[in-house]
Amino acid sequence: MNPKVILFDLGDVVCRFVPERRLELLAAACGTSPQDVREALYGTGLVDLWDQGGATAGRIHETVRSELGFKGGRAELERLWCAAFDPDHEVLRLVRASRPCRTALFTNNDALLLSALPRVMPQVAECFDKLVFSCELGAKKPDPRAFEQALSEMSADPADAVFIDDKAENVSAAGRLGIPGVRFHGADALTETWKTLFPM
Known part of the structure; x- marks a missing residue:
């Protein structure tokens, strides 16, 4: 890939x-x-x-x-x-290491969190090229419209993207649209996946 x-x-x-x-x-x-x-x-x-x-x-x-x-x-x-969110620094390290790929934080969340994240948790927000929130899309994962609009926000085709989520239904929904999905099972497992996505 x-x-x-x-x-x-x-x-x-x-x-x-x-x-x-x-x-x-x-x-x-x-x-x-x-x-x-x-x-x-x-x-x-x-x-x-x-x-x-x-x-x-x-x-x-x-x-x-x-x-x-x-x-x-x-x-x-x-x-x-x-306060409901504790950054996983190993995952954030992988986000930073994925460049020159463009990255997006693609989440089912509200406008208050979208407003707050860059100010309260800049160590998270600044890792991403774009914050893609359901409150701006008008649709939540696993709704296909959410994925389609997220890709549009990133000017990407399904086959050009990889989607990482902990919920099986969201990964399955992405797959039905032709977006390769990875079910998250922890930073260690994602590190192994990174070796496949970005072979040396």
Whole structure:
């Protein structure tokens, strides 16, 4: 293989995803319980709506203030939002080593995280040529439209790309569109895959 573009998932690929940490920090900031935060954001379908582009970053901040009583500013909420992600430095090393391939962070996430990532986690955002978020695409993986628009964002054909994700259904969806997919099973396994993608 000789890919020109590599699409990396965020949660549990580039970063370990720890949603409980976000819930706990938000709960502490709002004087409520993590369960109440989960219900207000996830149980109502708000997060899914936001991931599909249903609100700007500013609107998400306003909603968290009105629904949960959050009193902090936008910068503080961005910090709490990003707290759910722990960078995997071995994976980020592989991202940097993949040049001159162009790279994209291709994730199902909302406008608040898209706004926050370059400021709160520049060590992640700066590794990629482009941040491709479902909130801007109007579709989430495994929807074929999300993949098609991600390729369009990168000006790439399916056969020129490689897609890396931890979820089997997303890798399968990419394959049906002719995009070679790699199921993520940890940085060590991905390092071995890199030897196939980029033989010395």
